[in-house]
Amino acid sequence: MSHPQLAPTHHLLDASTVEAYREAMGRATALVADRVATVDRPYSGATLESLQAQVSRIDLDRPAAGLAEAMEETAGLYVDHAIWFHEPRYMAHLNCPVAVPALAADALASAVNTSVDTWDQSTSATLIERRLVEWTCGRIGFGAASDGVFTSGGTQSNTQALLLAREDCRHRHGDPRDADGHDHAGGLELGRLRVLATAQSHFSVTKGARLLGLAPDAVRTVATDAAGRMSPSALAVEIEAVRDAGDVVMAVVATAGTTDRGAIDPLAELADVTSAAGVWLHVDAAYGCGLLVSPTRRHWLDGIERADSVTVDFHKSFFQPVASSAVLVRDGHDLRHVTHHADYLNPRRALVPNQVDKSLQTTRRFDALKLWMTLRVMGADEIGRHVDTVVDLAADAATTVSADPDLELCCDPQLSTVLFRFRPEGVDEDEADRVNPLVRSALFASGRAVVAGTRVDGRHWLKLTLLNPSATTAHVREVLDLLVGLGHDLLAGPEDRTASSGPRRAVPAAEQELELVGEAG
Numbered sequence: 001m002s003h004p005q006l007a008p009t010h011h012l013l014d015a016s017t018v019e020a021y022r023e024a025m026g027r028a029t030a031l032v033a034d035r036v037a038t039v040d041r042p043y044s045g046a047t048l049e050s051l052q053a054q055v056s057r058i059d060l061d062r063p064a065a066g067l068a069e070a071m072e073e074t075a076g077l078y079v080d081h082a083i084w085f086h087e088p089r090y091m092a093h094l095n096c097p098v099a100v101p102a103l104a105a106d107a108l109a110s111a112v113n114t115s116v117d118t119w120d121q122s123t124s125a126t127l128i129e130r131r132l133v134e135w136t137c138g139r140i141g142f143g144a145a146s147d148g149v150f151t152s153g154g155t156q157s158n159t160q161a162l163l164l165a166r167e168d169c170r171h172r173h174g175d176p177r178d179a180d181g182h183d184h185a186g187g188l189e190l191g192r193l194r195v196l197a198t199a200q201s202h203f204s205v206t207k208g209a210r211l212l213g214l215a216p217d218a219v220r221t222v223a224t225d226a227a228g229r230m231s232p233s234a235l236a237v238e239i240e241a242v243r244d245a246g247d248v249v250m251a252v253v254a255t256a257g258t259t260d261r262g263a264i265d266p267l268a269e270l271a272d273v274t275s276a277a278g279v280w281l282h283v284d285a286a287y288g289c290g291l292l293v294s295p296t297r298r299h300w301l302d303g304i305e306r307a308d309s310v311t312v313d314f315h316k317s318f319f320q321p322v323a324s325s326a327v328l329v330r331d332g333h334d335l336r337h338v339t340h341h342a343d344y345l346n347p348r349r350a351l352v353p354n355q356v357d358k359s360l361q362t363t364r365r366f367d368a369l370k371l372w373m374t375l376r377v378m379g380a381d382e383i384g385r386h387v388d389t390v391v392d393l394a395a396d397a398a399t400t401v402s403a404d405p406d407l408e409l410c411c412d413p414q415l416s417t418v419l420f421r422f423r424p425e426g427v428d429e430d431e432a433d434r435v436n437p438l439v440r441s442a443l444f445a446s447g448r449a450v451v452a453g454t455r456v457d458g459r460h461w462l463k464l465t466l467l468n469p470s471a472t473t474a475h476v477r478e479v480l481d482l483l484v485g486l487g488h489d490l491l492a493g494p495e496d497r498t499a500s501s502g503p504r505r506a507v508p509a510a511e512q513e514l515e516l517v518g519e520a521g
């Protein structure tokens, strides 16, 4: 039986649709270029209700007339109301403006549709990813035995690192498996394993521990110094305490750049403690990894080379589009814990490299190409200079905050975040607690700037996360002025809101918006 010939309008990329492909990509590029060239605020300010109504209205069972129509519809639904991370008044979370070469690479990787799992689906993509893993390990200072794999993000990287630590721990505590890696009963109980981290460590550590079947209270908090960095002596005491209780320390998770304060745990001193105790050290450098290429601040990460595993998020401080992350290990042999051989995919004793042997994923995007293209066009030094710029900007922003009588600086910046709150003279802490989340929501509702919020010692603080090297102290000043203006409006109370103009218009929406901008990482 012969197959019917598909019409050239079948929309699948092949020789008959290359013109349609060219046109579609041209339209997509033109749309983004147009908006990037013209947006003057990070958000349109559209309400949840209006966006919900717009999205719900679309009949997914009836396609639009064509790509042009669908693209226009998508512009109105999505692009016009996206949050623009390149806009210098976006200062909320760990999102960065993206490198243009990486966008070109992303288009290549998506269209070619490589899956970096087995050699016969990836060929040189596997080799390119491996070179980048090697390069990153070199920057970390790992030796020739090191290895790693790209992941979907810091959450997956941390989870995989904890999985490797768990398996390593079970092996070292006499939990032998048979040659196929199958579990035997009677090994080390999962419920006895403990992970030590600070209260400022990322919540993916706790999530990962839960996913790995550890006890609900498996993650123990280690005390920090005043700057929020893990105390090596407290760590030593905590390791002893776990062992005295008859439990087992599975891993210590140090953070190189905590999400809120940007604190970098004292990696070398912590490595002294973990190596003396024979405990796995994971360094979560999801945020701080940009320092690996900083021309002036690489030494802030000294000691990272002594970790057993490291998380890096290229989509945070290497200016890569989401997603681009990796987990690296000092001893590549440790990756065997995620290897599973399937006859149909990656049989034992394969003669070719299969990245699927190292990953929790099977089908996996060729995200590495974005970093490759970035390094080939921009170079590592330029990335590092951008990192230096945002660290300098944070220091300047802290000075600006300190000089403003209406604002209070929480603590000195350590990387590129600034924690502060609106608290003019005469406003007590409870009132500041009430007003600051409202100020933040009102600012978001206005669309004119976006900042984050968090809690420190139970109190509400605002946070600037600065990852845009094009942002300046003037932009910071502008955002602070907006916040202060909204803050005074809120303190004045509802009766003062009659004359509504400028940012005041946003104030009545504040309470309703509060739930929309929860305290995220």
Ligand SMILES: *Cc1c(COP(=O)(O)O)cnc(C)c1O
Residues within 6 Å of the ligand: 094, 152, 153, 154, 155, 156, 158, 202, 204, 255, 257, 258, 259, 284, 285, 286, 287, 313, 325, 521
């Ligand atoms: C952002 C972050 C993560 C999580 O990374 P994702 O890429 O968002 O999954 C983990 N750890 C730290 C310190 C982070 O800042």
